Every structure is written in C-alpha cells, then in structure tokens.
Amino acid sequence: MYRLYHMPLSPFCRKVRLVLAEKRIEVDLVEERYWERDPDFLRRNPVGKVPILRIEGRNMSESMAICEYLEHIHPSPALMPSKPEERYEVRRLCGWFDDSFFNQVTANLLYERVNRKIMGTGYPDSAKIKAGTKAIKFHLDYMAWLLDQRRWLAGDTMTLADFAAASHLSALDYTSDVEWTRNEGVKDWYAKIKSRPAFRGILSDVVPGFPPPPHYADLDF
Amino acid sequence: MYRLYHMPLSPFCRKVRLVLAEKRIEVDLVEERYWERDPDFLRRNPVGKVPILRIEGRNMSESMAICEYLEHIHPSPALMPSKPEERYEVRRLCGWFDDSFFNQVTANLLYERVNRKIMGTGYPDSAKIKAGTKAIKFHLDYMAWLLDQRRWLAGDTMTLADFAAASHLSALDYTSDVEWTRNEGVKDWYAKIKSRPAFRGILSDVVPGFPPPPHYADLDF
Missing domain, CATH: 1.20.1050.10 (Glutathione S-transferase Yfyf (Class Pi); Chain A, domain 2)
Incomplete structure (x- = not known):
C-alpha cells in the first residue's frame, strides 16, 4: 500500500491526499513532524519537507511532481484535461x-x-x-x-x-x-x-x- | 513572434529563455520592472510577477506551466523524458x-x-x-x-x-x-x-x- 508522510493542515499534503482519495487509491497516512528533522525522515527527503509519498520502497517528494505522476499512472478519474x-x-x-x-x-x-x-x-x-x-x-x-x-x-x-x-x-x-x-x-x-x-x-x-x-x-x- | 516580459537575472525567466532558445523559438525580450506595478503589466498578470510569455495575444504566467506548455507544442528537441x-x-x-x-x-x-x-x-x-x-x-x-x-x-x-x-x-x-x-x-x-x-x-x-x-x-x- 502507498504511504504518505504528511501534516494534517499542510495544503501541499492535502492536495496529494485529495488526488489519492478522488482516484480511490488506498494510502496509509503517517504524521511527520518534519521540523524536528528526524534523520530517518531526512534520508527520505534531504530538503526536509512533507509530503513524501512512499510507493514500492521509493520516496517521492514535491507535491506537484507527485500529483502529475499519480495522474499519469492512475489516469481515471482524470484531474488534468487533455488539450x-x-x-x-x-x-x-x-x-x-x-x-x-x-x-x-x-x-x-x-x-x-x-x-x-x-x-x-x-x-x-x-x-x-x-x-x-x-x-x-x-x-x-x-x-x-x-x-x-x-x-x-x-x-x-x-x-x-x-x-x-x-x-x-x-x-x-x-x-x-x-x-x-x-x-x-x-x-x-x-x-x-x-x-x-x-x-x-x-x-x-x-x-x-x-x-x-x-x-x-x-x-x- | 512570441514576446517575453522578463528581468535578466530572474531564474524563472532564465528557465523560460533557455527552453525557448534550446527549441530555437524566436522571442522578443522586453524588460519589465514588475515591482513598479505598472497597470498595463498587472492586466497581463494580476499577481504582478515575471515571466509573462505573450503568444498570439494571450499572456501566459507561471514559469513551470509555461515550460510544460512549450514542451507540448514544440516537442523537439525534447526536454522531458517519456517514462x-x-x-x-x-x-x-x-x-x-x-x-x-x-x-x-x-x-x-x-x-x-x-x-x-x-x-x-x-x-x-x-x-x-x-x-x-x-x-x-x-x-x-x-x-x-x-x-x-x-x-x-x-x-x-x-x-x-x-x-x-x-x-x-x-x-x-x-x-x-x-x-x-x-x-x-x-x-x-x-x-x-x-x-x-x-x-x-x-x-x-x-x-x-x-x-x-x-x-x-x-x-x-
């Protein structure tokens, strides 16, 4: 299952959560107090920000890059027009x-x-x-x-x-x-x-x- | 011809200029002192930032959105992989x-x-x-x-x-x-x-x- 390291009120995390939910992709949510700069977390994202989406052992960062990727591999329902x-x-x-x-x-x-x-x-x-x-x-x-x-x-x-x-x-x-x-x-x-x-x-x-x-x-x- | 409203040292404008130049798209460069908030310029982009790329009477803003659009309509040489x-x-x-x-x-x-x-x-x-x-x-x-x-x-x-x-x-x-x-x-x-x-x-x-x-x-x- 996908895992999302996030903070509940972060708008960047919310955007990824909405995309996952709209596309009915199950995800395990893990709160990450990113400002405490836990070394394990910094290995996932050296720039120390959330969201991080973990897919098959790979840690993905940058919310727009994640959303565009999800749109590509889970195209339905579409959240990007075609033109x-x-x-x-x-x-x-x-x-x-x-x-x-x-x-x-x-x-x-x-x-x-x-x-x-x-x-x-x-x-x-x-x-x-x-x-x-x-x-x-x-x-x-x-x-x-x-x-x-x-x-x-x-x-x-x-x-x-x-x-x-x-x-x-x-x-x-x-x-x-x-x-x-x-x-x-x-x-x-x-x-x-x-x-x-x-x-x-x-x-x-x-x-x-x-x-x-x-x-x-x-x-x- | 395309027209780019820019500032020479802005990294966001430079990214668009590099994409245009790499794809050999001719562009007319216009320096825009965006912080002076000229009303004409604010009509082009209400958020008051550069770059603005003007294509056939349409003003485009947000450098990543512009670069992705240029990649789509001028695919060669490619600056985005396919996978x-x-x-x-x-x-x-x-x-x-x-x-x-x-x-x-x-x-x-x-x-x-x-x-x-x-x-x-x-x-x-x-x-x-x-x-x-x-x-x-x-x-x-x-x-x-x-x-x-x-x-x-x-x-x-x-x-x-x-x-x-x-x-x-x-x-x-x-x-x-x-x-x-x-x-x-x-x-x-x-x-x-x-x-x-x-x-x-x-x-x-x-x-x-x-x-x-x-x-x-x-x-x-």
Whole structure:
C-alpha cells in the first residue's frame, strides 16, 4: 500500500491526499513532524519537507511532481484535461495557489497561527496576520472572477487546480480565516468540492490543542 | 513572434529563455520592472510577477506551466523524458530548485545583493547573505551526489531540470556567489550546459550599474 508522510493542515499534503482519495487509491497516512528533522525522515527527503509519498520502497517528494505522476499512472478519474492550453491553465493555477497564494496568505495566516504553536516558535506576528487578512480578499475576488466565467477554476471540468485551491482554503477554514460571505460564487464552488467523498478525510482532521470551528466540517456552512 | 516580459537575472525567466532558445523559438525580450506595478503589466498578470510569455495575444504566467506548455507544442528537441518515473524526477528537481533552492539560496543572495539595489529597497541583510552562503554548499553537494550517479541532473539526458538548476546558478554566478572549486562534477556539468548555443543570450546579460565578473561569460571559468 502507498504511504504518505504528511501534516494534517499542510495544503501541499492535502492536495496529494485529495488526488489519492478522488482516484480511490488506498494510502496509509503517517504524521511527520518534519521540523524536528528526524534523520530517518531526512534520508527520505534531504530538503526536509512533507509530503513524501512512499510507493514500492521509493520516496517521492514535491507535491506537484507527485500529483502529475499519480495522474499519469492512475489516469481515471482524470484531474488534468487533455488539450495543451487547458493543461497549461491547470498548471498555472496550481502555481498561483502553491506559490503566490501560499506566500501571501497561507504562510501569513495558517503558519503564524498554527505552525508556530505546534513547533513552539512563539506567538503569531501581527504584521503577518494583517498582511494575510488583506491578501486573502484579493485572491478570493480573483477566484470569484474566474468562477464567474467557468464552472470550475480552470474550466468546465474539475481539475487539480480546484484541489490545489481547496487545499489552501480548507486549511485556512480550519482557523476561520475565510470570509465565505464575501463572494457567493466562491462559497458555491467550495460547497460543491467539500461535499465530494474525496474530501471526507480532510474534514475529519483534528490538530491536538487546536479544535476546528463547528462550521469546518459542516457541508451546509 | 512570441514576446517575453522578463528581468535578466530572474531564474524563472532564465528557465523560460533557455527552453525557448534550446527549441530555437524566436522571442522578443522586453524588460519589465514588475515591482513598479505598472497597470498595463498587472492586466497581463494580476499577481504582478515575471515571466509573462505573450503568444498570439494571450499572456501566459507561471514559469513551470509555461515550460510544460512549450514542451507540448514544440516537442523537439525534447526536454522531458517519456517514462512517468523519469518525468517525475524532472519535475521533482524543478520543484527542488524553484522552491527550496530559491528560498534558501537565490532569495537570500541574489535578491539581497541585486534586487534591493535596482528596486531601491536598501542594503543587503547580512543575516540573509550568511544563510544563503551556508545553504548553497548543501545544494551544491546534493547536485554533486546526483551527478556522481547520472550524466545530467535527472538522468542520462539533458532535461528541464538542468535548465532550472542552471538558471539559478547562472544568476548567482553573476554575483560571484558560486564556489566552482567545491565540486568538480558540478563544475563540469555547468561547463557543458554553459557552452550550449542556448546559453549565449544569458551570458551576454548586463544589469546597468552591476557589471558581471570576468568569469561570468567565460566558457573556461
């Protein structure tokens, strides 16, 4: 069976978990406190990050590389369209969320509120919380603009881009950092994706000492 | 003709330039001072980053998404292998360089030394320079370890992973931040890639007020 070394609220790990669940691939989840830099773990990934997906004795890292690989060897159900222009748009949005959204929003809010506490690196930096709270509005509005023209983020079918975005937003929803009333289109999109069977594992995550708010797992939020 | 909005020392722009040059695709290069947030430029990419590749009136962003698209529509010469395991390794290494190497090395050295000066945001932060100088050693040693087992970084053929790595290293070589005597294998690899015709454009880059050191464009460095 596949094994995934992960942390529950990591958006990069969530993206891989969603892909595995959507494709109905069984996986054994192992929490890895990667910041403790356990030597065994560093042998699996010298750069010391999660997720690591272990397949037949091989340790795979870098969430986008893993997702593209899973898409190739488990093509059904498809999470990548076939036309090059459409594939480009999926990858562009994955880059948008995993780079710009991550640096401007996720790192400023989730990492300050949760990771600092579990890693024991002090209190949240209020300047970062302020920057993240401002930046998420711009990104939610951009998503609303996309969803005004398309059924899903990258086009008319659900793709890896939706999973990348939902991975960040679901983790931020755990800390009540998403203002769902801001854009109706974004809320509708999240309700659709949240109700998929693939999302169940993520909605049942609980970080010790950090209970989720009641709306987190509620499909009618 | 294609048009690329770029900055000469940006490793993400360099990766796209190398792919275009290797595939012999003509491109019109336009320098874009993206931090000035020109409204015209923000219409091309609301997240305000370079590179932007303009193809037939369409503005494309996110360097990996662009490179994968170029590989699809201009497949020859190939910069991606065909087997899924080999494609995974190329993407893993692109992620390694564009994320970990970038954050630990390029952002700490190149961005502190050059970007601060051209953007007018003050002097380099000595703690960051120190962190970058330490981190590059680990990454060069990791490259040496890979190159001890393979002809190129991701396997026995040259791929996008080599271009991703060379984009960061060439930009850092411009600021004399690469200790080429540390690992002979890495130096040999860079000499091979530096002597390719596709590399010429990059070796002739000059940033005003910031001349390159004499060894920068020298094939026998």
